[in-house]
Amino acid sequence: MSKITSRESLEQLRELSKKEIDNNKCRILICAGTGCIAGGSGAIYDKMCDLVASNPNIEVCFEPEVAHGDGDIAVKKSGCHGFCEMGPLMKIEPQDILYTKVQLEDCEDIFYRTIEKGELIPHLLFKQNGTECKKQEDIAFYKKQNRNVLKNCGRIDAENIEEFLAIGGYRGLARALFDMTKEEVIEEISESGLRGRGGAGFPTGKKWSQVARQKEEKRYVVCNGDEGDPGAFMDRSVMEGDPHKMIEGMIIAAYAVSADEGYIYVRAEYPLAIERLKNAIAEAEEYGLLGDNILGTDFSFHLHINRGAGAFVCGEGSALTASIEGNRGMPRVKPPRTVEQGLFDKPTVLNNVETYANVPMIIARGADWFKGIGTENNAGTKAFALTGSVKNTGLIEVPMGTTLREVIYDIGGGIKDDREFKAVQIGGPSGGCLTKEHLDMKLDFDSLKKIGAMIGSGGMVVMDDHTCMVEVARFFMNFTQNESCGKCVPCREGTKRMLEILERIVAGKGTLQDLDLLEELSETITDTALCGLGKCAAQPVMSTLKFFREEYEQHVIEKKCIAKNCEALRKFIINPDKCKGCSKCARNCPAGAIAGQIRKSYHIDNEACIKCGACLSDCAFDAIHIEW
Structure with a gap:
């Protein structure tokens, strides 16, 4: 493929790519996001490819009203469909069938019954209130969503740039380069009201304009794909399932602020995202959409990938840029801010994956479209x-x-x-x-x-209601304390003291004074920590104390956990009516907390009890129970 050197040649390739997709007899889209791959979708993809290759002349049977071409049956690896609990997922077009929890042994049924005969396989359809849902749009999980950033995840081959082009990819970049000045691009983003999707919601257009007006000629565009929050995987899904959308957004940002170089910072725990990004960058360079003289213009932009080591603090801007530079990822005092002195002390635009993924849509469709949502x-x-x-x-x-x-x-x-x-x-x-x-x-x-x-x-x-909110606060404080970079005293020492207090409370050794100290430490850390992550470190404790203070008080006054979660607060009680006085529990108690006489009822000293539960499993007469 020769490089695309004009807007016209870009549109020609787009039309060719679209025709090729439309000519498929059918498309089998198998989720190849991290979650579904872990569930076995890789083997499912290979099996479906084998079935298609072994049956090159198979007739595809669909309803008469569904149009399809006379080309090949296409088997594609898509990105994450989103409905992770029901994976591995498979979508069949143009019938628009979504199969859930697909297993390797289902592949032949899918091929010979659904593809060849047009039959649905009931046990693979999602069931909602007893009703089988054929289409993704029929499922309540999807109905109230508005999937713009995630729109292509599950719809296109995540490893093929031509599929991205076929659905309008790089149209926003073409409009920016050929129809707009740099100032107009920034104005469009500002007018749209796009705010950073990585944290506090800082206006994106304002950040870009601050970089654009710096006197330094060298500027950088950086993408934060670190995503260190426990349970968060939005950015990973975009990088795995629709990498070109994010890359297009970064190129537009680079054009707007006159940057010729950029970095994507991705945590090393995202190997599939890194693989897909490398492939996407190579494709974009090959097609002339990245690198020197993009689309035949005098604008050039080169993009690199930097793998992070998994430090949560590197989600903070100055720590992230320090890590890219090869230094220890630690925040620095501000000002100067990243827009003034960021990567290699140069003005830097730093946004996260989701923010950049919104940019091409805004430029292609206009600020008013975005503001309408x-x-x-x-x-x-x-x-x-x-x-x-x-x-x-x-x-x-x-x-x-x-x-x-x-x-x-x-x-x-x-x-x-x-x-x-x-x-x-x-x-x-x-x-x-x-x-x-x-x-x-x-x-x-x-x-x-x-x-x-x-x-x-x-x-x-x-x-x-089975969740203990004190334990929730302890869990997040444990995470934050472990991830503290240690540079500033409030975060390094303050989170450690808070964690010690919370551990005392869930162990049944807390006091009312501990609650006052938690509040005092929370305020101090919030007011004095060096970076944004440190300033927010106490948020889970502060919010649970505010809304669930009675649970904290039950832990420290009554020594009870109403959620029945904190094992140190449970009590082992011997029912004297059931106890036979066999002494087995006393003989096996590692703490010597059980006393009594043979053939008489024994009792447990809960002050000495270490809550191991050995007595509960030892008793042959069901005489021991737990009291919360």
């Missing part, structure tokens, strides 16, 4: 990783301003086992908890900020 000052959509105690888990994308109730009950299908909703942790270790009183609150940057929470990168962990 979401709420005032919170335009567009946001991707969330919906996990935890919810029936339908996976990757979702909804308009800004969608309520928590819609996400959990309409998209997520409600709480698992129809239990009672208790809380949702949003924004990962830097976020906070939302409760029942927030179910009808709009999920956007400003609404969450008012109650001391934040969207963050988009992790969303749903919790039911």
Whole structure:
């Protein structure tokens, strides 16, 4: 393939690619995201390829009203469809069938019954309220979503640039290069209201304009693909399933701020994302969409991949750029900020994957289109990783301003086992908890900020009434303390002290004074930590203390955990009516906490008991029970 050197040749290739796809007899799209690959989709892909190769002349049987070409049957590796709990997933076009939980042994049935005969396979269809859903659009999980950033994930071959071109890829770049000045590109992004999707929601256009007006000629464009929040995988899915969309956004940003070099910072734990990005960069360079003289213009931009070592703190801008430079990833004092002195001390545009993925759509379709989605000052959509105690888990994308109730009950299908909703942790270790009183609150940057929470990168962990909120706070504080870079005292020492207090509380050794100290430490760390991650480190503790203080008090006053989660607070009780006085429990107790006389009822000293549960399993008379 010769390089594309004009807008016209780009459109010609787009039309050729589209015709080739339309001419397929059918397309079999197999999810090749990390989750489905772990579930065996790689072997399913190979098997379907073998079946197609072994049956080159097979007739494809679809309903008469569904048009299809007379070319080949195409088997493709797509990106993540989002409905991760139901993987491995397979989509068959043009019949628009979505099969869920596909196994290797299903492949022949799919080929000979669905492809050859047009029959549906009932056990592979998602069942909703007893009804089988043939199409993805029929499933409630997808109905209330507005998939723009994630639109192509599951629809195209993630490793083929021509499929991206066929659905309009690089059209935004062509418009920017041929129809707009650099200033107009920045104005369009500013007018759209796009805010950074990686954390606090800083206006993207404002950041770009700050870089563009710097006197330094050398500028950089950097993408934060580190995504260190536990449970978050939105950026990974874009990098794996639609890498060119993000790359196109970075090229447009580079054009807007006159940068000729950029870096994608990806954590090393994302090997598939790195592989797909390398392939996408090579394809874009081969086609003349990246590198020197892009699309025949005098604009050049070169892109590199830098693998991070998995440090959570490298999600912070100055720590990330330090890591790319080969230094230890640690934040620095600001100012100067990244827009003034970022990578290699040069002005730097730094946004995350989801932010860049929005850019081509805004340039291609206009700021008004983007502003038409979401709420005032919170335009567009946001991707969330919906996990935890919810029936339908996976990757979702909804308009800004969608309520928590819609996400959990309409998209997520409600709480698992129809239990009672208790809380949702949003924004990962830097976020906070939302409760029942927030179910009808709009999920956007400003609404969450008012109650001391934040969207963050988009992790969303749903919790039911079996969840101990003190343990939730301890879990996130343990993560934050382990990930602290140690540069500033408030974060290094403060999070350690907070973790020690929380561990005392869940061990049944906390006091009311500990709660006061937690609040004091939270305020101090928030006010004095060096970087944004440190300033948000206490958020999970602060929000759980605010909304679930009674649970903390039960732990320290009554020494009880109503969620029956904290094992140190359980008590082992011997029922004297059932105890036969055999002494087996006393003889096997490692702590010597059980006393009594043979053939008389024994008793347990719960102060000495180490809660190991040995007595419970030893008793042959069901005389021992747990009391919370």
